[in-house]
Amino acid sequence: MSKTVELTIDGKKVAAKEGDNILKVARENNIYIPALCYLEGVSSLGGCRVCVVEIRGSPKVFASCVTPVAEGMEVITDSERLRRYRKWAIELLLAERPHVCSVCVANGNCELQQLATELGVDHLRVDRKWTNYELDLTHERFAYDPNRCILCTRCIRVCDEVEGVHAIDLMLRGKNSKVIFDLDDKWGFAESCTSCGKCSAVCPVGALYVKGKPLSEVKKKELVSFVMSRRSEKTIG
Amino acid sequence: MAKVRLATVWLSGCSGCHMSFLDQDEKLLELAGEIELVYSPIADVKNFPENVDITLVEGAVGNEEQLELLKRIRKNTKILVALGDCAVNGNVTALRNSLNNSVEEVLKKAYVENATLKQNTPTHVPRLLKKALALNEAVKVDFYVPGCPPSANLINYVLNELLEGRTPALEGRFKYG
Amino acid sequence: MKPDELRNLAQKEDELRKSYRYRINVCCSSGCMPFGALKVLSAFKDAVKESGVEEECYVARTGCIGTCSIAPAVLVEPGDYLYQNVTPEKAKEIVKEHIVNNRPVKSMLYGNEAYFKKQLRIVLRNAGKIDPLRIEDYIAVGGYYALLKALTRMTPEGVIEEVALSGLKGRGGAGFLTGLKWRYVARATGSPKYVIANLDEGDPGVFANRTLAEADPHAIIEGMTIAAYAVGASKGYIYVRSEYPLAVETLKKAIEAAKSMGLLGEKIFETAFSFDIELRLGAGAFVAGEETAILASIEGRRAMPRPRPPYPAQSGLWGKPTLINNVETLANIPVILLKGSEWFSSIGTKNCTGTKCFSLTGKVNNPGLIEVPMGITLREVVFEIGGGVPPGRRFKAVQVGGPSGGFLPEQLLDLPIDYESLTKAGAIMGSGGIVVLDDTSCMVDTAKFFTEFCVDESCGKCTPCRAGLYKLYKILDGFTQGEGDIQDLDKVEDLCEFIKEASLCGLGQTAPNPTLTTLKYFRDEYVSHIVEKKCPAGKCFKDGGGAGS
Ligand SMILES: Cc1cc2nc3c(=O)[nH]c(=O)nc-3n(C[C@H](O)[C@H](O)[C@H](O)COP(=O)(O)O)c2cc1C
Ligand code: SF4
Ligand code: SF4
């Protein structure tokens, strides 16, 4: 039923399903675009803006994870400007809450940390904010540290769209936004949570994690694809 | 050719970055031909000298004395390098900034609540700043070498690039933490 | 209602109107109410009765005439005599002198003729002259004739064509061609289709949409119904902020009145066309006025913008094609249909036709709500209509476009007001706020103030706006306290570019405007803060002053 369109990404001709987003298509064709809030298998947010690309003929930049492909589109995934913007995005996320990698459970397995390395964000040009959110250790298996959360909403989307529970959502707005369980309950008391662990599996940083296990032992990438491959299952071990 | 005057400084850090610096092992010997170490915790020099070419600074700026020293370093140094996460972004040293930014609260936590002997806050030491600062929150920094600690290889790479008069390219080479 | 009934009613009302020699319009809108407008209204009614001129003089409770600085305002027709700061005592005297003795009370009149001279009232054609709660008043001045014309004598495509030819652009900010947007919705597949009238108006200091709703609610309803006919929608929502209780009340009653007359509902004018309108209250966030946020809010979700495409025209409310227009855009529609697109496009400039309402505030002698033809210069607005800055002060800058509008200096005052010129200069049309600043304002402090507003209003979805604006605010705040060095200005510009270019919705995309324009036109003020640690306006460095650490 769905049509096929042809476009070029960095000069390479590719065919894609109409309606698919640029990022997905690029990945299918082994073209790398840095991304952070995107998670294949759930809806796109378009929030982190790390995945920006240029499209020939337009002066604007586009978040590739929410921009559908179109016939004849010429996508450019790398330029001085794009690199500058991506750096800002990562830098601002690092500065938004205290990211102290050396004492973080995600150290070495964190997508934000990884992107900082890759994009050369070797320092911060803006003040860091030292938030002091309380750690939530009430769940018997999982922990939540809002001080590491980058508000990517992957957890919210996976809990809602894959687990079908919607135990997680956002509270407040702007810089005060916060991921919460049920009606801002402690995780251990959030009745709708089925303890499936999908949220902590997809959290790109050290905000949601399995207690007592450094993330270096949890092969995160594999876990994510495992979760996604079992979309219909209600619980996983 | 005159040797490059190098200084290394230890502010509020754990000395891990200096350990990593020393871990350059035999490569240090290669460097030694090109540099003169004019100030360092591992050399016995009292005052920070003038006309320094490159200074590597480990640690965040935690107290007033360090802030004074850093300003002097900046004045006397051509190339100032922030060495390690504490110097780059505050890191563990700056964790105290989350405690309502109150120095009293920090001191009480460290010297009273978590102490078993002599439970009182110290008085004969330089005054803590309200916030622990990354170097670039206090002075202009020329280059950054993140890591907790940065690897000896990375330090060596950066130094060599600087000695060659090139700009180190950090993309893909470093890692926070 | 049958077509004839409308005509008969209009005729009857018109005769009734003409049977009075005088009409006293007492503004009872949100601007005048707090100053005792209702007491003034009953004082007029009593005085008219006491003087025995009830047969000759009609006292009407109306909406806003636009001169909120002289509240309560009273307009006496014929001749449009505008009385200022009317009290119950003054009301008595006005009746005695003006109505009974036919001698307008000169000393009480608003003496500022320029205020109205340069204005052209199309959207606000009835504001202050009809009783918004009497649908008969609206009908008497030609109301619902355009709807009748559309439904009985025009095809939906014909209506769209007329609107397209008029050149009307959306008054909600982006300035998108209204006819084109209607065409997209009309052509989109999916049913039912919806029309949303945007009355969120979250910009502080902006009140044009509120005034319109309070003064002439039927103009909105009629415009919306015509739009629905044109695009094939059967259901409409007016999305109005809950902080506008009087507007909500007025609209509610107006919708009821239209329904009871059969001007809304099933088979309007006995045609096959049916349309119904409901009110939806927003919870008062600036970003809730963004069109995709409105969709989320009406559907019962968090009012957060989402990426476009898909545009609401393709996939709007509950995934159905939806037309979203600002209420001012819609209020233009009946006039365009009655007077024709040619007439409309003769007003304003070639690329920017018609008029625009502006809320003129700040350091200006005659603040208020104005409606001017597009293409008028800022100088005319600020100095002629607005009467310039207060005596003894010097004009410094004018902000156009609400909290995320840019600041323009004296040398740009001859800029014509249209979407293109404003955007090029770094300002925006926005929802029509014009704020005048004089030499007592510090531009750094002002940029900081508006950045802070946007920080608080950011929905938090995307990084540039949520995290970037806050950092921008912190840097500006530092400048006002003597922190930072001159190289920081490059950093600020770079950060602003990122926020502007990479944000998801219009809030983030426009929020850097105050900073960027003040940097561009008032850079010396930044330099003097940063280098000399001095605030030229004497606003900053309040507590102790000087550099921090
Ligand atoms: C942050 C933000 C706030 C907005 N607020 C309003 C508003 O209060 N009223 C409005 O009509 N449009 C507002 N808009 C514009 C709408 O998204 C939309 O473009 C407009 O309602 C379309 O109507 P028009 O074509 O008639 O202008 C806002 C846009 C943004 C980005
Ligand atoms: S979440 Fe990632 S970036 Fe943040 S502290 Fe942990 S490892 Fe570092
Ligand atoms: S553990 Fe599963 S159900 Fe519970 S919050 Fe996470 S994703 Fe939702």
Ligand code: SF4
């Ligand atoms: S908790 Fe993790 S997955 Fe959820 S929004 Fe925060 S960073 Fe993203």
Ligand code: SF4
């Ligand atoms: S630009 Fe601001 S208001 Fe708009 S989506 Fe992004 S965070 Fe939300």
Ligand code: FES
């Ligand atoms: S990955 Fe596209 S915006 Fe985050």
